[in-house]
Amino acid sequence: MRRVGVAGASEDPRGSGRGALALLGVALLGAAAYANTFQVPFVADDLSSIVDNGLVRDLASYLPGGGGYAAARHRYVTYLTFALNYRLGGLEVAGYHLVNLLVHLANAALLFALVRGLFLAPRLARSALAPRRDAVALLAAALFVAHPLQTGAVTYVVQRLASLATLFYLLAAALYLSWRLRREAGLAAPGRYLGALLATLVAMKTKEIAFTLPLALLLLEASFFGRPGRRAWLGLAPFLLTLAVIPLTLLAPAGGAGLAGAEAAVRAGAWSRHDYLVTQVAVVGTYLRLLVLPVGQNLDHDYPLQTTLFAPALAGPVAAIAGLLGLAAALYRRTGPRAARGLDPAWRLVGFGILWFFLALAVESSVVPIDDLIFEHRVYLPSAGLLAGAAAAAVLGVSRLRPAWRRAGAAALVAVVLALATATFLRNRTWSSAVSLWTDAAAKSPAKARARLNLGKALVEAGRPGDALPEYAAALRLDPGSPDLRNDLGVALLQLGRYDEAIAQLRLAVQLAPDYADAHTNLGMAYARKGLLREATEEMRRGMQLQPGAAPAAP
Incomplete structure (x- = not known):
């Protein structure tokens, strides 16, 4: 009918x-x-917006007046769902x-x-x-x-x-x-x-x-x-x-703490x-x-x-x-x-x-x-x-x-x-791994420093710092003034035990960006590995002042 x-x-x-x-x-x-x-x-902005975003770990911060509510007010609903995800499954x-x-x-x-x-x-x-x-x-x-x-x-x-x-x-x-x-x-x-x-x-x-x-x-x-x-x-x-x-x-x-990465309102290019x-x-x-x-x-x-x-x-x-x-x-x-x-x-x-x-x-x-x-x-x-x-x-x-x-x-x-x-x-x-994703991106965008940088980071995190060095070298040829590149290359060299080279790169990173907390902390770790305890203590203290609770990258 x-x-x-x-x-x-x-x-x-x-x-x-x-x-x-x-x-x-x-x-x-x-x-x-x-x-x-x-x-x-x-991967990518997931890290700054979710993994390293302390506000997402506190569901109460997304109540009106909370830090999460204020920081993500223009994208509040999405960040609330991330906080709910974290509450349910970390x-x-x-x-x-x-x-x-x-x-x-x-x-x-x-x-x-x-x-x-x-x-x-x-x-x-x-x-x-x-x-x-x-x-x-x-x-x-x-x-x-x-x-x-x-x-x-x-x-x-x-x-x-x-x-x-x-x-x-x-x-x-x-x-x-x-x-x-x-x-x-x-x-x-x-x-x-x-x-x-x-x-x-x-x-x-x-x-x-x-x-x-x-x-x-x-x-x-x-x-x-x-x-x-x-x-x-x-x-x-x-x-x-x-x-x-x-x-x-x-x-x-x-209001509240700003969020790095994707939650910024409309970032001017x-x-x-x-x-x-x-x-x-x-x-x-x-x-x-x-x-x-x-x-x-x-x-x-x-x-x-x-x-x-x-x-x-x-x-x-x-x-x-x-x-x-x-x-x-x-x-x-x-x-x-x-x-x-x-x-x-x-x-x-x-x-x-x-x-x-x-x-x-x-x-x-x-x-x-x-x-x-x-x-x-x-x-x-x-x-x-x-x-x-x-x-x-x-x-x-x-x-x-x-x-x-x-x-x-x-x-x-x-x-x-x-x-x-x-x-x-x-x-x-x-997308199955950060290495495969950034290998694909770097192959398709060989002249883009960011793709090479992120491939290098993925390789280091996968325990392959030696394989990361050519990617960092290629990225540095494209963007020699990047403090992130200098810091990440320093971390890779630190993991390989090449302490003098690591110190040189990390010094460049802090010269390019004096308020770069991670670079100071990683430089302190490199000094410690060399036995330069006074310099190590000074850099570690500087890193903690810039970012309380910061931890050095795993060597």
């Missing part, structure tokens, strides 16, 4: 059961793709990965619900795909959960910042859509409206990428319900007011706004290429700064971006109510996905310089829209095939999803 849905689309009472089974399949696919990640160690990494995977699977489920619900909105309800909305939603969720580019936000523990913000972003959009559909049918749903508003506020306290969420809701309203009227603007107004939350939070005086924006044109081109062909993934891309939009390297990215935006505009025109020869309304979902992609990227790929020009985890939220649009386009394409070819087309889509899941599993192998 069938009944008429909210906006005229047919609803099947059995649909919820089929949807649940479909989501179970997506969850199993995601679990299989990430089955080899539970022992992936903490630094046992499997628990952190389990939470990240569950967040990823929840995001796939929310994307499924969002895409499915959009086919009940007025602009899509008459699409030929409306009866197949479960297929479109399932493909969108499967592409999202299986794509290897998502490993940057799922396998990399600290980038729960991106995946958790995406969860609340999608939850707000799904609840807003559900409320809007019920209102379209003359029904009240204040709980869904308030839930969407609460999810928006929580997203704003999870990561700054949520700043665009109210604008995404406005885009959703205009795309699938028509130009907003007075009543629609009244409904959107509270969401638009939340645009002030992140700026006000970032401008508020900081060493480049101008103009150069950063121009470079982001190329970066967005790289993101698009990785979404289409996820080959050459890298934790630490070595990306050249661009200073003019007319650089030859930007020709391809400019063409791709202009082409996508032009396609979105054409699809909106051709699916509008006044289109003379309109396309199937589902093509509007493709245009919406393109606009979602660029809107969601706007915080990190626009005029606000950030320390790093490119990071793969920044595509996590934007990809939700683009992959939903790709799913709609794919199902539209298959539906236009001759009946004899449709099964082959569907099989091809399944093959693509399975290939992506396999690529994700293989990419996660690279």
